[in-house]
Amino acid sequence: MPAQFLLPAPRRQLYNDEAGVVLNKPQHASGGKRLIPTSKTAPPKAFISGITGQDGSYLAEFLLAKGYEVHGIIRRASTFNTDRLDHIYSDPHEPETALQLHYGDLANASSLGRLINQIQPDEIYNLGAQSHVRVSFDQAEYTADIVATGALRLLEVFRDHVRETGRQPRFYQAGSSEMFGASRPPQNETTPFYPRSPYAVSKAAAHWYAVNQREAHNLFICNGILFNHESPRRGETFVTRKITRALGRIKFGLQDKLYLGNLDARRDWGHAADYVRAMWLMLQQDSPDDYVIATGESHSVREFLDLAASVAGVNWRSCVDIDPRYFRPTEVDFLQGDSSKARQILGWRAEISFEEMVRAMVESDLELARQERTLLEAGHQVNPRGRVHG
Numbered sequence: 001m002p003a004q005f006l007l008p009a010p011r012r013q014l015y016n017d018e019a020g021v022v023l024n025k026p027q028h029a030s031g032g033k034r035l036i037p038t039s040k041t042a043p044p045k046a047f048i049s050g051i052t053g054q055d056g057s058y059l060a061e062f063l064l065a066k067g068y069e070v071h072g073i074i075r076r077a078s079t080f081n082t083d084r085l086d087h088i089y090s091d092p093h094e095p096e097t098a099l100q101l102h103y104g105d106l107a108n109a110s111s112l113g114r115l116i117n118q119i120q121p122d123e124i125y126n127l128g129a130q131s132h133v134r135v136s137f138d139q140a141e142y143t144a145d146i147v148a149t150g151a152l153r154l155l156e157v158f159r160d161h162v163r164e165t166g167r168q169p170r171f172y173q174a175g176s177s178e179m180f181g182a183s184r185p186p187q188n189e190t191t192p193f194y195p196r197s198p199y200a201v202s203k204a205a206a207h208w209y210a211v212n213q214r215e216a217h218n219l220f221i222c223n224g225i226l227f228n229h230e231s232p233r234r235g236e237t238f239v240t241r242k243i244t245r246a247l248g249r250i251k252f253g254l255q256d257k258l259y260l261g262n263l264d265a266r267r268d269w270g271h272a273a274d275y276v277r278a279m280w281l282m283l284q285q286d287s288p289d290d291y292v293i294a295t296g297e298s299h300s301v302r303e304f305l306d307l308a309a310s311v312a313g314v315n316w317r318s319c320v321d322i323d324p325r326y327f328r329p330t331e332v333d334f335l336q337g338d339s340s341k342a343r344q345i346l347g348w349r350a351e352i353s354f355e356e357m358v359r360a361m362v363e364s365d366l367e368l369a370r371q372e373r374t375l376l377e378a379g380h381q382v383n384p385r386g387r388v389h390g
């Protein structure tokens with residue numbers, strides 16, 4: 001369904017011209033309780049960069065269910081890029097549309113500033129990123145521009161907005177366990193960063209920009225340090241989805257081989273639906289802080305493959321080949337998070353187990369493959385998706 005985009009009309013004057021710039025002390029400095037929702041009639045508003053991604057779609061769903069008005073930025077693309085949102089998107093001409101999409105890009109600060117000033121969000125979630133670690137070795141400068149400088153652009157817009165309006169919105173920065181890189185597991189908030197890719201270096205820079213803005217300007221900014229989280233909506237070039245997608249197609253006779261890289265790497269894999277709840281919880285606290293979000297369990301890529309293949313009923317040893325192109329120049333060998341702080345302060349814990357997540361992903365990709373097979377058998381031509389390597 002073609003998506004249409006709407007710029008909402010400004011609801012009230014942005015700047016207090018009579019009084020000049022309003023400099024209210026941020027609420028968190030006095031340990032006050034959360035202000036939003038501001039009234040019984042006005043729903044809280046969230047602004048999400050990266051709304052078309054895996055996490056953005058789960059977060060949008062989560063916030064809509066909580067009664068938020070959700071605004072997301074999408075990039076102009078020559079093909080539709082709102083697949084993950086189509087089920088919650090409604091025509092903006094309909095009254096009371098709670099999800100609104102706007103063109104925007106983390107490379108373009110002035111448009112971000114206009115949007116934040118027009119929307120006046122209560123919560124800003126910066127999830128936008130070139131998020132593929134392997135790709136970041138090929139596109140280091142671009143990755144730095146979007147992941148590190150892009151975060152800084154949005155933080156600067158946020159800071160100006162607070163200063164100029166006296167409003168007290170809150171900011172979530174999507175940090176990553178990749179920042180720990182070569183540091184020994186288990187990793188928690190006190191573990192030193194030792195990034196092993198341009199992506200991880202950029203995320204570490206974004207993390208410190210966020211910490212510095214919080215301390216320098218007394219702003220409500222939280223860094224979530226999230227370990228890997230997956231779902232049936234995971235991008236198809238990340239290893240988990242690459243595996244489940246291929247197993248589905250192999251099962252239905254649509255492909256023969258799956259080429260992978262390092263099967264020994266270990267990751268702490270959770271489910272994205274659990275992890276977006278943690279993002280929101282961070283912004284509901286009295287004071288801003290940084291939190292590790294993880295299951296505490298670690299599995300190798302081989303273990304993931306074993307389990308997924310047994311759910312799919314495929315003998316992976318006969319169809320998986322190792323292709324060195326998927327090795328990384330510098331690998332992150334072992335991630336296992338310790339999220340005791342989030343458990344104690346946020347009351348957060350992962351509710352979906354590793355086994356449940358793998359099963360959900362495999363079943364969803366078996367269904368996709370079944371659809372493809374059915375179309376082929378009915379004589380339709382089907383162009384398989386995902387010809388790009390990753």
Ligand code: NAP
Pocket residue numbers: 049050051052053054055056073074075077081104105106107126127128129130131132146174175176177225226227228229230235
């Ligand atoms: P994802 O599926 O790759 O989504 C990334 C999102 O960022 C997409 O909406 C993408 O838009 C958008 N984006 C890319 N470049 C942009 C730009 N220049 N301006 C604005 N938006 C841009 O990633 P995810 O898995 O949902 O992850 C969400 C965030 O959490 C990312 O920052 C990621 O680095 C971080 N993170 C993820 C994990 C994980 O395991 N999933 C763990 C830790 C941290 P298009 O759809 O147009 O490409």
Ligand code: F7E
Pocket residue numbers: 131132133134175176177178226227228229237238239240242259260261262263265266267301326327328331332390
């Ligand atoms: O790789 C190995 C690969 O690309 C996981 C991003 O969301 O999580 C993600 O980054 C492991 C690595 O995710 C293939 O070498 C083997 O050791 O699924 P991945 P990632 O690099 O951990 C973090 C937390 C983020 O923040 C990132 O945004 O799997 N692996 N064979 C492979 N990986 C891929 N992609 N493809 C393979 O064929």
